[in-house]
Amino acid sequence: MAELHAIPETSAPDPTRWRMLAVIAVAQLMIILDGSIVNVALPHIQEALSISDANRQWVVTAYTLAFGGLLLLGGRIADYWGRKRTFIVGLLGFAAASALGGLAPAEGFMFAARGLQGMFAALLAPAALSLVTVAFTEPHERAKAFGVFGALSGGGAAIGLILGGLLTDGPGWRWVMWVNVPIALVTAVLAVGIVRESRSDGHPSYDIPGALLATSGLLALVYGFTRVSEADAGWADPLAIGCLSAAAVLIVAFVAVERRVANPLLPLRIPAHPIRGGSYLTFLLVGAGLFAMFLFLSYYMQGVLGYSALRTGLHFLPFSLGIILAAGLVARVLPVTGPRPLMVGGLAVAGTGMLMLLRITPQDQYWTHVLPSLVMISVGMAFVFIPTSSTALIGVQPRDAGVASALLNTTQQVGGSVGLALLSTLALASTTRSVEEIGTVERTMPDGSVAQVPGPESLVAGFHTGFLWGAVLLYLGMLSALLLVRIRKADYHANVQDTESAPAVG
The missing domain is CATH 1.20.1250.20 (MFS general substrate transporter like domains)
Structure with a gap:
């Protein structure tokens, strides 16, 4: 591109x-x-x-x-x-x-x-x-x-x-x-x-080997995390260890290939720039923490609180509306403050909103426990998405503008994939431990049979673990922005003129 x-x-x-x-x-x-x-x-x-x-x-x-x-x-x-x-x-x-x-x-x-x-x-x-x-x-x-x-x-x-x-x-x-x-x-x-x-x-010129190595490595990584939650041995399961080890080898091989091919899928000069690299790492961590939040809250609303699918969708609306409304404010503030303060502050707010989800219980307390968290996370994300989209393109030459903007969306999707697998594994382990302590409950399945399933308390225990580690990932993103996206407001304005018209994928 x-x-x-x-x-x-x-x-x-x-x-x-x-x-x-x-x-x-x-x-x-x-x-x-x-x-x-x-x-x-x-x-x-x-x-x-x-x-x-x-x-x-x-x-x-x-x-x-x-x-x-x-x-x-x-x-x-x-x-x-x-x-x-x-x-x-x-x-x-x-x-x-x-x-x-x-x-x-x-x-x-x-x-x-x-x-x-x-x-x-x-x-x-x-x-x-x-x-x-x-x-x-x-x-x-x-x-x-x-x-x-x-x-x-x-x-x-x-x-x-x-x-x-x-x-x-x-x-x-x-x-x-x-x-x-x-x-x-x-x-x-x-x-x-x-x-x-x-x-x-x-x-x-198509870098097919690079594409195969990257996709295979990510697939092995995600499957390795999934295998941990399925196997009795957990993290000691041989297949899980093999998949995670293979993922590391494949990803290292991908980097080696990209350094040597004439027309690489990902020119390493793009993420090697510290400001751009920090922006991509931030987006990777944001995707990892955010995707799992939607999964856990959807199951909480429907599986624990008994909401219908439509009611669940309506109760997620404040998140989308929060981003839309806050985006207008960010667009006005960004030229005044520069990107870094907004990114760091936004991730601090979003991480705190994620931690507040640890207050949820099997009782329906959406308006007091879930809604405030959704609003905080959405506003925080608006303060992250827009500045990061700009800093990810800082100093990019015109010939690299397409791949640099596409990489931003790639990091979010890849982060979401890996984070979803990892946080799901950790959450399921917590649910399993809770079931061992308090037992299961009977549930009538769609075919009329009766099955033993985790009770609401055990499910919520798993969701708590997912939200906790989701917050950790957002705070790591905050550290990435703080330590790596080190650009002054004057330098930002000088550089953005050359890249402001470059598209961001997704």
Whole structure:
């Protein structure tokens, strides 16, 4: 994606650019919706497909791993193969994978379908953003275009929460997958006639070994954490140790390959810059702490408090609204304070909000225990997302702008995948220990049978562990911002002029 800004600012504007933006925005909205819509439906998916507690996170992780692990390669394919072509293929593939997910008869089928969704999203997302970058060559128009993407990221998540609840409580959780099919197909048809093709000059170069090593390493890491929660031996399980060891070897091999290939998937000069590297590390830790929060709260509301899927979605809305409202304040304050104080303060507030979730009990105390935490976390995240998106591009040369912005989303998705696996493992271990102390309760299953399952107190004990370690990850992100993102306000203003129009993926 290094050539995204190769078209000079003085080139004639594309006369169809606003119609193109409308089509591309629909695809972006679909990707955003897919994240929040599945979170609300996850307890129903787990029950319908008899997914174990240890494996339920794979419904989310299979998607985020494929998406984050292949995103940089997807951007490179879009640049050389053709952005319009890649965009349409991504839409059609996403529709097919969504249809398969809705038909899933068992957990393995669902995990595979979610992985396919992530693969095609890794084609779709960078193609969409590079199309906008190429179409909007005037800086102010480009800023407006990417402002649309920012609004979709916040508003789309809120819409997904409500839509996920309506579909799950109405026609059923399978429609959470199937709803993507008509959206993607109609968008693909419109794109054929409206979107103009563009591609980069030069000989195509794809770092396939790098992509395989990175994705395999992350897959081994996540599976290793999952295996710990499944095996009787826990962290001493030979397969878990083998997977975690293999992950370390594969990730080291990935770095070695990237240092030697002529056109690496990830030019190491990008994260090697201390300010940019600190920004990526911060986003990685934020993703690791934040993704698990949604999982645990969704199960708490539906599995412990007995909320419907729709009620759960509505009770998550303050989080999305908090980010949307706080983003306007951050945009005004950022030029005055610079990025670092906002990032450090935002993560301190978000981490404290996460710790406050340790107060939850099996009793319904949403308004006094959950809502204040959601508001604090959302406001804190708004103070992190916007400054970090800027500092991640500080000093980036035009040829690296695309891959640098894509890497920001990659780190969040990868962090979410790894954090979800690790925190789920730790939470499940706490639930197991609690069950050993206080026992189980009887529950009537959908097929009429009676099973022994963890009681509300044991479930909440596990959620407490997840929230605690989620807060630790956010505080580590705060330290990353404090120690590594060492940029003065004057230097920030001097550098941001060169990178303010670069897109941020996702």
